[in-house]
Amino acid sequence: MSEANSGLGRVTREQRGHLFLIGLDRAGKRNAFDSAMLTDLALALGEYERNDELRCAVLFAHGEHFTAGLDLMELTPKLASGGFKYPEDGIDPWGVVKPRRSKPVVTAVQGTCLTAGIELILNADITIAASNARFAHLEVLRGIAPAGGSTVRFTRAAGWTDAMRYMLTGEEFDAVQAQKMRLVTEVVETGQTLSRAIEYAERIAKAAPLAIKATLQSAFHAQDEGDDAALSKLNEQLLTLIKSEDVREGVMAMMRKREPVFKGR
Numbered sequence: 001m002s003e004a005n006s007g008l009g010r011v012t013r014e015q016r017g018h019l020f021l022i023g024l025d026r027a028g029k030r031n032a033f034d035s036a037m038l039t040d041l042a043l044a045l046g047e048y049e050r051n052d053e054l055r056c057a058v059l060f061a062h063g064e065h066f067t068a069g070l071d072l073m074e075l076t077p078k079l080a081s082g083g084f085k086y087p088e089d090g091i092d093p094w095g096v097v098k099p100r101r102s103k104p105v106v107t108a109v110q111g112t113c114l115t116a117g118i119e120l121i122l123n124a125d126i127t128i129a130a131s132n133a134r135f136a137h138l139e140v141l142r143g144i145a146p147a148g149g150s151t152v153r154f155t156r157a158a159g160w161t162d163a164m165r166y167m168l169t170g171e172e173f174d175a176v177q178a179q180k181m182r183l184v185t186e187v188v189e190t191g192q193t194l195s196r197a198i199e200y201a202e203r204i205a206k207a208a209p210l211a212i213k214a215t216l217q218s219a220f221h222a223q224d225e226g227d228d229a230a231l232s233k234l235n236e237q238l239l240t241l242i243k244s245e246d247v248r249e250g251v252m253a254m255m256r257k258r259e260p261v262f263k264g265r
Helices: 035-050 072-080 116-122 150-158 160-169 175-180 193-206 209-225 227-231 234-241 245-256
Strands: 011-016 019-024 056-061 105-109 112-114 126-130 134-136 172-174 186-188
Touching: 011 035, 019 035, 019 193, 035 072, 056 193, 105 116, 105 193, 112 116, 116 134, 116 150, 126 175, 126 193, 134 175, 150 160, 172 175, 175 186, 186 193, 209 227, 209 234, 209 245
Parallel strands: 019 056, 056 105, 105 126, 112 134, 126 186
Antiparallel strands: 011 019, 134 172
16 A cells, blocks of 8 residues: 655555454654644544445554654654644544544554553554564653553553553563453564454444444444443433434334345434
């Protein structure tokens, strides 16, 4: 899809039916995030969010590695001066700054996945990792703390002691350990991550888009405001969905024993 790019970072975009493939494209720098690639990834997610034809995004990386994390040589002066912000029509890829995305993201990871890369997969919904994937939270060895959500999401997924073991030491862990700590959904052979991620995305894209959004919205609501707040909205959410054309299509497809064709209405 793209040639390796060792200069300014960017992301590639490809629409395949209802899928949107987003590729980290700075392979010559192990896909380390500079300000240009941060901006472009946020813009790509904004495009995905606003396009009603797109039902699932697949985030992957060109080259042998997912990402080496943040390019601190390029970013530190800008961050220190408060000079970097996501564009207004973008979506924060780490889900720290609102607005939050409302549609699903499946991630494919291979090779190196450091710092901000771990936080990307923690903010995704499904992650496929190659057996050669290696992970590490190196921030404390660089004088900073994780800033993309791991202090909340890593501890929630893996438990306090496992998460702190890796965030406080910078120690490396492999794909098998990442799966045990519930950071990744599935581990596959190297070279199969993208195809497997697309398989999951295609299954998601066949489901009812309004129901997918409602499922994510409720889960995010629970994370952000607590279980009781999310539970209090479930009946209201169901009553809204039950009036949709997609529910009628789902019931009709079940009765006629055929695959449903959802329109997102």
